[in-house]
């Protein structure tokens with residue numbers, strides 16, 4: 001057989017012009033960097049290049065061997081989706097109502113301490129970006145921006161306040177009153193911190209509050225001049241609600257937090273707080289049931305992003321069991337390990353009422369301040385919408401447990417033995 005002959009012609013100038021329409025380069029380096037980040041992992045890589053090691057590690061790190069965080073992320077990677085075919089979902093609605101208010105997306109911003117360390121825009125960037133996206137923002141007790149300044153940054157959006165009960169109860173109660181006066185609508189009472197987790201990266205980096213310069217920090221600063229310029233030319237980095245006497249964040253937590261808090265404290269806080277009361281850091285089915293029966297407005301299944309008890313249960317694994325016990329009417333939120341919109345979709349399918357993101361937004365913040373947080377939210381929004389469309393589901397209410405299988409290599413020994421015996 002003879003080869004067919006390819007017909008050739010001289011290049012047509014008009015076709016060449018078409019090919020050579022180069023995009024004008026964006027001269028704004030931050031915008032360029034953010035636009036080229038397609039995933040939260042990409043934002044993390046930019047964040048790592050731009051932020052001093054001690055600050056990046058404080059954010060990125062977890063406790064002890066960092067097993068809780070690694071397992072939580074792996075649990076999301078092990079999701080298997082079951083799409084419904086031939087069900088057009090051309091337009092998807094990602095909005096929902098949670099704790100008596102609206103959210104444009106099924107996630108909000110989790111409380112994070114010392115946020116201005118990551119980028120000088122800190123909580124103001126997080127709160128204003130959340131407001132613009134129509135999602136709630138949570139300010140931490142260990143925040144570096146005051147309650148009132150967060151309200152000013154997000155005056156029309158939903159602000160939530162996270163409470164640590166301190167040894168000096170009056171300090172905590174004063175914060176609760178101020179948050180109520182500033183119109184915050186929800187209080188997240190964190191209960192997984194009777195003592196600080198062992199954040200070994202902070203210890204190894206000699207990271208202290210307020211930051212101290214060492215030869216290592218100075219050398220590490222050289223390739224990151226802009227972070228240091230911002231740091232030195234903006235108001236001193238300190239907690240907006242506490243005074244620090246030096247030491248790591250762990251040392252500060254141990255000195256300030258009351259290790260004796262118990263179920264009895266719930267009643268006191270309930271009496272002080274006029275809005276919705278949520279308990280954050282629930283890690284067993286038993287506690288979830290007890291809290292819902294005690295009348296709290298919601299719970300967050302969380303192991304604090306793996307920063308407290310290492311080898312704690314994976315919140316995403318706990319989710320279906322908790323929802324089965326407390327029912328779908330209870331507000332059950334989940335966090336820890338969320339790095340992709342699909343993680344959020346899977347959580348909603350398994351009965352979560354809402355989700356929270358910590359590091360995912362902080363990587364954006366470190367990568368580019370307010371614009372970086374906008375980018376992180378936009379990435380997650382696109383991923384949620386795309387995943388829902390690929391699943392053939394157009395509303396969050398349409399997501400069901402049948403859409404998800406949790407594949408898992410981590411099975412409690414008792415279950416493994418039972419499974420083996422049943423075989």
Ligand SMILES: Cc1cc2nc3c(=O)[nH]c(=O)nc-3n(C[C@H](O)[C@H](O)[C@H](O)COP(=O)(O)O)c2cc1C
Pocket residue numbers: 058059060110111112113140141142143162190280302303304305306307335336337338356357358359360
């Ligand atoms: C840098 C950092 C600081 C945090 N500070 C607080 C805090 O002050 N109070 C609190 O309740 N949780 C705090 N958390 C935990 C988050 O609220 C949230 O539970 C966790 O980040 C979720 O995991 P993720 O980072 O994998 O999304 C912090 C988390 C990080 C990463």
